[in-house]
Amino acid sequence: MPTEKVQTDNPSRERVLGRIRAGLRTAVVEPTALDRGRVIFEPVSDPLERFQRECVANLMECALTVDCAASARELAQVLQSLPAGEIFVQDDPSLRRLIEMAASAAVSGRPIRWSSQGAPAEASQATLTLAEVLIAQTGSVLVTAACGGRGASVVAPCHIIYAHVAQLVPNLATALGRISQQRIFDHNSFACVISGSSRTADIEKILVQGAHGPRRLVVILQSGS
Amino acid sequence: MxxxxxxxxxxxxxxxADLMHREIIRRGxxxxxxxxxKGRARIKDWEAARQKCQEIKREAVNHLDRYLLQFEEKVTARGGHVFWAANGEEACAYVTNLATRLGVRTVVKSKSMVTEEIHLTPALEKAGIKVWETDLGEFIVQLREEPPYHIVTPAMHLNRGQIAKLFREKLDPAITTDDPVELMAVARRKLREAFFAAEMGISGANFLVADAGVIAISTNEGNGRLCTSVPRIHVVVTGIEKVIPRLEDLAVLWPVLATSGTGQGITTYGTLIGGPRRRGEADGPEEFHVVLVDNGRSQLLADAEQREVLxxxxxxxxxxxxxxxxxxxxxxxxxxxxxxxxxxxxxxxxxxxxxxxxxxxxxxxxxxxxxxxxxxxxxxxxxxxxxxxxxxxxxKPSERWMFRAWRYAMLRPQSYELGGWAMRKALRLIYRLGLAGSAFDPMQVWNCYRAPVPLPVESFRAQWRKSVRSNGDSAT
Structure with missing residues (x-):
């Protein structure tokens, strides 16, 4: 895994840059800039209510829970509804605890592969991860490579996210601003804003849920400690 | 030819004249x-959003060298490669050589119009590499051996019956249904094998974010996610004009792109990738290459009127x-x-x-x-x-001559009048002989599909003169 700066043999680099610079010497008359007072998106007044509403629009499932025990029960319920088979879990203390609490019925007999053991298997029935933030404006979850890797949110037919209400941000701009402020890409090679289950409308513009990625995206959203 | x-x-x-095609497109x-x-109604001030996007892209294009270098610096610092291709041949040669050198036998591709523009797939296939298009629409047109019909929905010219027939012929003769859900499931099963067998994933990029040094890809199906997560090499092929200055610019560009592309509030997966898998990450490609394609784009920068096309x-x-x-x-x-x-x-x-x-x-x-x-x-x-x-x-020379003659007549009213008279006479004769729409008809292009427009008995000039005469001074 290279992390050192690399040299690429680039015979045309200077030529392309030269052409760009030559082109940019042409003066172009431009219209005036945007009036800064205009508001593009309606401000989000109640992030939780908005997030839940957008989840419905995005065909996601969002279960609001009061505490860890309720979240564990919710997780058990989701897992019970799935066919037998391995699940992939981000190796994080909070998720280890949640799995332990959900235990018995749902998890027993189901092999668990932790992200510390590598990528999720192609045949995984579900993946369970955390998220960096939840975005109210668009009903989205932001995951990074730290949330179990890249495949954790796309390989299995069901992706379950365990999140806390405190992770809600009002809009996309705030979420993207946080990526910049926290220098997320200094530590992660990947981030993704996910807004619903995988889908396509390539045949007669008819919406089909569950294309190459998960058919179900479940957010277990906990409000208490 | x-x-x-x-x-x-x-x-x-x-x-x-293809009524079935018209019906499919009308419905789509x-x-x-x-x-x-509906999507536009979700944005409070659509015009302000358009203007904001215009400003972002204008700033990026007007400082293209600076932002591309900033992007390159970030990506290479994380161990990624950035290759500058002056034209399509250079881009294809780079990707093909890379694939050959690294022993790639199978490539999975997510949707990228630039790869269509430079004919990357034929170049890879010539080198003996199997290429799978993984976007459902692209997969369908690949099976039909035809180019994408539309830049967002490549197979929108086909109905479910035609797609079911295609899948039966090319993938599985046992397919009996034309239900889109089932057809998607067939494609999913087939392409899953490809995703997990491929050594290289090729994607495009909707945006190159300069300040963060990441590529941004918008996809709904998740095929773009798998192409950039599972294979051990990820190659991005994209145009130089895709760069944008700041990560925060996506807060408006993503919703506007989704709204204009499909009417969604936001695309399902807004993926950001900044380099190869880092130490400690569970998965991801070990090699990350970005191919920046010029292929005539830089010439547009010098066009004062049309730079904004970029x-x-x-x-x-x-x-x-x-x-x-x-x-x-x-x-x-x-x-x-x-x-x-x-x-x-x-x-x-x-x-x-x-x-x-x-x-x-x-x-x-x-x-x-x-x-x-x-x-x-x-x-x-x-x-x-x-x-x-x-x-x-x-x-065409004939067009030049025609306009020269027209200009000549416009400057000489008598010649114009004479020309009009001659044309009316000629057309009347042609129509009377039943030659309207034939090769002898100067109005052939119009008349071959339509009934000829009735010819006036006299010219506008003659009518005007008469009207002036009958109304006396009041008409002047």
Whole structure:
């Protein structure tokens, strides 16, 4: 895994840059800039209510829970509804605890592969991860490579996210601003804003849920400690 | 061999008369129109959003060298490779050599119009590499061995029955259903094998974010996610104009692209990738290569009128609204980029002489300009291309002679009158002989599909003179 700066043999680099610079010497008359007072998106007044509403629009499932025990029960319920088979879990203390609490019925007999053991298997029935933030404006979850890797949110037919209400941000701009402020890409090679289950409308513009990625995206959203 | 213009006219006539094609496109566009309007209503001030996007892209394009270098610096610092390709051949050679050197036998591709533009797939196949298109629409047109019909929905010219038949012939003779859910499931099963067998994933990029040094890809199906997560090598092939200054710019570009492309509030997966898998990460490619393709784009920078064509974010909105596209369909254009943006761009990329006819594939109604999310003045650019073709002497000698004669007559009223009289006489005779619409008819192009417009008994001039005479001074 290279992390050192690399040299690429680039015979045309200077030529392309030269052409760009030559082109940019042409003066172009431009219209005036945007009036800064205009508001593009309606401000989000109640992030939780908005997030839940957008989840419905995005065909996601969002279960609001009061505490860890309720979240564990919710997780058990989701897992019970799935066919037998391995699940992939981000190796994080909070998720280890949640799995332990959900235990018995749902998890027993189901092999668990932790992200510390590598990528999720192609045949995984579900993946369970955390998220960096939840975005109210668009009903989205932001995951990074730290949330179990890249495949954790796309390989299995069901992706379950365990999140806390405190992770809600009002809009996309705030979420993207946080990526910049926290220098997320200094530590992660990947981030993704996910807004619903995988889908396509390539045949007669008819919406089909569950294309190459998960058919179900479940957010277990906990409000208490 | 027929010219591109002759092929266009032939195919346009054929497609316009294809009632099944018209019905499929009408339904598809109706569904897009409804979603697009609904999507726009979700944005409080759509015009302000368009203007913001225009400003972002303008800033990026006006400082293209600076932002590309900033992007390159970040990516290479994380162990990624950035290759600058002056043209399509260089880009194809780089990717093909890389694949050969690293022992790649199978490639999975997510949707990328630039790879279509540079003909990357044939180049890889020539090197003995199997290439799978993984976007459902792209997969369908790949099986049919035809280019994408539309830049966002590549298979929108086909109905479920045709797709079911195709899958039966090419994938599994046991398929009995034409249910889109089942057809998607068949494609999913087939492509899953490809995703997990492939050594290389190739994607495009909707944006290159300079300050964060990441590529941004918008996809709904998740195929783009798998292409960039599972194989051990990830290659991004994209145009130099895709760069944007800041990560926060996506807060408006993502919703606007989704709204204009499909009518969604936001695309399902907005993926950001900044390099190869890092130490400690569970998965991801070990190699990350970004191929920046110029291929004629830098020439557009020097065009004071049309530099803004590089602002295009390839949403397809101008195709969807264009009355010409809706009638003649995507394949008729015979270009990588169809519709208004393709008609503007192609003469720049592939030569004004061969593709000037596309500037006339427009009624100049301005519908394209009115929907463009980055406010490209598309219909005026079509008009400018018409002028440029004439200035470059690319129009037909017969057209030049005709306009010379017209100019001569316009400056000499008597000659004009004489010409009008002769033309009315000639047309009357031709129509009387039943030759309307034939090769002898100067109005053939119009009359071959329509009943001739009745000829006036006398010219406008004669009518005017009479009216002046009968009304006396009051008419003057």
């Amino acid at each position: 027929s010219t591109a213009a002759q092929r266009f006219l032939h195919d346009a006539a054929e497609k316009s 566009m109706d569904s897009y129109d409804a979603a697009h309007l 602002h295009c974010i390839r949403c397809g909105a101008c195709l969807n609204i264009c009355p010409v596209f809706r009638h003649v369909g995507g394949h008729t254009y015979g270009t990588t980029y169809p519709g208004p943006i393709g008609s503007v761009l192609t003469p720049h990329l592939n030569g004004i002489k061969e593709f000037q006819h596309l500037s006339y594939a427009s009624s100049l109604c301005g519908a394209c300009t009115s929907v463009c999310p980055v406010k490209i003045d598309l219909h005026h650019h079509l008009l400018q291309n018409r002028r440029n073709a004439v200035s470059a002497g690319a129009n």
